[in-house]
Amino acid sequence: MKPSLRVLLWIAIALLGALAVATIALHRGEQINALWLVTAAVCTYAVGYRFYSKFIAAKVLALDAHRATPAERLENGRDFVPTNKWVVFGHHFAAIAGPGPLVGPVLAAQFGYLPGTLWILVGAVFGGCVQDFVILLFSVRRDGKSLTEMAKEEIGPLGGLVAYGSVISILVILLAVCALIVVNALKQSPWGAFTIAMTIPIALLMGVYLRRLRPGRVLETSAIGFVLVLAAIWGGQWASQTPAVGKYFTLTAPALAIAIIVYGFAASALPVWLLLAPRDYLSTFVKLGTIGLLALGIVAMHPTLHMPPLTRFLDGTGPVFAGRLFPFAFITIACGAISGFHSLISSGTTPKLIRRETEIRMVGYGAMLCESLVAIMATVAACVLEPGTYFAINSPAGIAGQLPETAARTISGWGFPVTAVGMQALAHSVGEQTLFNRTGGAPAFAVGMAHIFSSSLGGQAVMALWYHFALMFEALFILTVLDAGTRVGRFMIQDALGHVWKPLGRTSWYPSILTTSGLICAAWGYFLWQGVRDPLGGINSLWPLFGIANQLLAAVALCVATTIIIKMHHTKYALVTLAPLAWLVTVTFTASWHKVLDPDPRIGFLAQARQLAAAGGNARLIFNNRLDAVVTGVLIVMVTLILLESARQWLDILSGRKAAPVSETPFVVTRLAEEQG
Amino acid sequence: MRFFRTILAALKEIFEESAYERFCSREKVEVSRESYASFVRESSEARNQHIVRCC
Numbered sequence: 001m002k003p004s005l006r007v008l009l010w011i012a013i014a015l016l017g018a019l020a021v022a023t024i025a026l027h028r029g030e031q032i033n034a035l036w037l038v039t040a041a042v043c044t045y046a047v048g049y050r051f052y053s054k055f056i057a058a059k060v061l062a063l064d065a066h067r068a069t070p071a072e073r074l075e076n077g078r079d080f081v082p083t084n085k086w087v088v089f090g091h092h093f094a095a096i097a098g099p100g101p102l103v104g105p106v107l108a109a110q111f112g113y114l115p116g117t118l119w120i121l122v123g124a125v126f127g128g129c130v131q132d133f134v135i136l137l138f139s140v141r142r143d144g145k146s147l148t149e150m151a152k153e154e155i156g157p158l159g160g161l162v163a164y165g166s167v168i169s170i171l172v173i174l175l176a177v178c179a180l181i182v183v184n185a186l187k188q189s190p191w192g193a194f195t196i197a198m199t200i201p202i203a204l205l206m207g208v209y210l211r212r213l214r215p216g217r218v219l220e221t222s223a224i225g226f227v228l229v230l231a232a233i234w235g236g237q238w239a240s241q242t243p244a245v246g247k248y249f250t251l252t253a254p255a256l257a258i259a260i261i262v263y264g265f266a267a268s269a270l271p272v273w274l275l276l277a278p279r280d281y282l283s284t285f286v287k288l289g290t291i292g293l294l295a296l297g298i299v300a301m302h303p304t305l306h307m308p309p310l311t312r313f314l315d316g317t318g319p320v321f322a323g324r325l326f327p328f329a330f331i332t333i334a335c336g337a338i339s340g341f342h343s344l345i346s347s348g349t350t351p352k353l354i355r356r357e358t359e360i361r362m363v364g365y366g367a368m369l370c371e372s373l374v375a376i377m378a379t380v381a382a383c384v385l386e387p388g389t390y391f392a393i394n395s396p397a398g399i400a401g402q403l404p405e406t407a408a409r410t411i412s413g414w415g416f417p418v419t420a421v422g423m424q425a426l427a428h429s430v431g432e433q434t435l436f437n438r439t440g441g442a443p444a445f446a447v448g449m450a451h452i453f454s455s456s457l458g459g460q461a462v463m464a465l466w467y468h469f470a471l472m473f474e475a476l477f478i479l480t481v482l483d484a485g486t487r488v489g490r491f492m493i494q495d496a497l498g499h500v501w502k503p504l505g506r507t508s509w510y511p512s513i514l515t516t517s518g519l520i521c522a523a524w525g526y527f528l529w530q531g532v533r534d535p536l537g538g539i540n541s542l543w544p545l546f547g548i549a550n551q552l553l554a555a556v557a558l559c560v561a562t563t564i565i566i567k568m569h570h571t572k573y574a575l576v577t578l579a580p581l582a583w584l585v586t587v588t589f590t591a592s593w594h595k596v597l598d599p600d601p602r603i604g605f606l607a608q609a610r611q612l613a614a615a616g617g618n619a620r621l622i623f624n625n626r627l628d629a630v631v632t633g634v635l636i637v638m639v640t641l642i643l644l645e646s647a648r649q650w651l652d653i654l655s656g657r658k659a660a661p662v663s664e665t666p667f668v669v670t671r672l673a674e675e676q677g
Numbered sequence: 678m679r680f681f682r683t684i685l686a687a688l689k690e691i692f693e694e695s696a697y698e699r700f701c702s703r704e705k706v707e708v709s710r711e712s713y714a715s716f717v718r719e720s721s722e723a724r725n726q727h728i729v730r731c732c
């Protein structure tokens with residue numbers, strides 16, 4: 001294409017993006033079409049990728065097409081394998097796309113569609129994508145080292161220790177939150193519980209099929225598993241309509257919590273091929289398919305958003321979670337904008353597959369843009385619902401009221417009309433007994449997704465099937481995060497305990513497997529139990545805690561990245577990572593201050609503990625609130641330490657007091673450059 | 678055609694079919710229960726350390 005035409009094309013894309021952002025930001029009084037959100041996102045991402053990521057690649061990181069990557073130098077056909085960039089892209093996206101970008105935007109929709117959408121766009125382009133990109137490159141230049149190892153080498157032993165502590169803390173909180181979302185989605189739902197329960201024997205069957213009948217045929221096995229899961233969704237309808245069967249799957253929240261803890265323990269302790277790997281394959285299969293289907297659905301149906309751009313809950317009195325727009329919107333939406341967890345993936349398997357340095361831009365920056373688009377789709381799914389319906393689903397009984405009539409009156413009183421009869425009809429149409437008080441985000445997302453699809457594909461008649469398909473899709477990959485995460489947590493504990501007593505570090509020694517599986521399950525199980533017993537729904541306290549932990553891990557990753565950029569003598573470009581770091585520190589420290597010390601009992605853990613104590617409340621609840629405050633405090637202290645240690649390094653290097661050795665592997669010219677030109 | 682080949686290659690990489698094929702060619706073994714069991718054994722420990730799925 002001629003340069004002048006190219007310039008015109010990019011000007012047109014930028015103008016269209018600006019028009020779309022202006023439309024969603026300035027439109028008042030009338031409902032807008034979801035396509036405006038999608039257009040704003042696609043144009044913003046295109047401009048961000050074309051210009052900002054190119055600037056980072058050329059100026060800040062100086063990607064070198066002639067430098068051999070570890071995949072080429074250390075190729076062993078096992079961990080280090082030079083792989084086609086699109087294949088690595090798919091691999092990386094499949095690993096970073098989890099339930100986070102679906103749940104966070106749904107919860108943040110209580111502020112309206114505007115704040116979440118803007119944060120997703122800006123956060124991804126200037127924060128999340130940059131973090132994933134730079135950490136991937138730095139890991140590639142260090143033979144695929146992990147974030148913890150890089151923190152230890154570049155910042156010091158304290159950096160390594162804090163990174164380890166952050167990872168294990170976030171893992172425990174993440175697993176508890178994931179489990180709580182599943183509990184809230186499946187409680188008193190025989191259809192959903194039956195479908196998800198059936199995925200366990202299906203996974204076991206897949207494991208045996210894969211091992212005994214068709215060794216290595218994973219795609220074929222996953223396709224069979226997928227068909228069986230669809231049959232399980234169909235079967236769930238039968239189970240829910242057959243009282244003799246349905247009663248076994250109509251479970252209370254505590255019963256589901258116990259079942260999930262037992263499941264997590266089994267998945268961690270059983271051989272990986274039997275349950276964990278087949279389930280992981282099945283979940284990935286469903287995930288990629290459903291995300292594609294949802295994207296097509298939104299574009300084809302282009303639904304209207306019923307949620308206003310801004311709601312009255314900007315003031316912090318929201319029923320879904322308490323707290324003002326700043327800082328809580330920015331910790332509620334993590335994965336769609338910036339997620340510390342991604343830095344673990346960018347310094348995990350992906351760097352060992354990269355064939356050429358120049359491909360890192362597409363994999364690191366590009367895959368995060370796609371993840372961000374998933375978050376925009378989740379925002380659409382939540383905001384196509386009538387606001388009254390959205391708040392009825394997401395408001396805990398402790399705030400809206402126990403009885404349907406009371407809850408409907410309360411929510412209508414907030415200015416979002418809803419009726420108990422209407423909610424009953426909606427619940428009936430999706431095959432549930434009730435949709436009131438289904439906190440956690442997953443049910444609201446499922447209703448929104450079913451609403452989008454049922455407006456053409458099959459109509460209202462199949463709304464219940466779409467709803468349970470969406471619920472199954474979320475629960476399936478949330479449980480996959482849970483079982484894989486429990487196993488990773490087990491390995492991390494074994495690794496640490498191995499320094500105390502060597503046999504405990506042996507990953508195949510069964511007493512160690514059982515002890516450490518028990519320890520990690522007890523840790524996240526405790527927080528899960530706390531969430532289940534919380535009269536405010538649990539999500540109110542656990543999701544912000546998870547958001548804070550996740551964003552603090554991103555702060556650790558950006559500290560490492562900034563330190564390396566300064567050591568590379570590219571200090572004038574350090575703002576690329578320093579600016580998102582400063583923003584994250586501001587957001588997370590402010591949010592932590594509120595969560596620990598805010599005098600409002602709905603926000604501050606200590607204030608709630610004091611209120612409960614004054615009212616002679618449950619001693620366990622009082623203890624839990626104090627524990628949450630301590631966990632938040634410990635996380636903040638850890639990140640403060642790594643910040644101070646990093647800042648000391650930066651000052652020492654910039655003042656010339658200290659040499660800045662870069663621990664990159666030495667330059668070796670690539671053979672692939674000659675082969676591919 | 679090339680597009681579908683790339684999609685299939687990506688799926689095979691995501692689902693680790695390619696890893697098994699590489700294992701078979703590296704170890705010069707045929708596709709079988711035994712070789713698959715060896716592949717799973719070899720890769721599970723290393724792989725599990727890195728099964729990080731995002732939130």
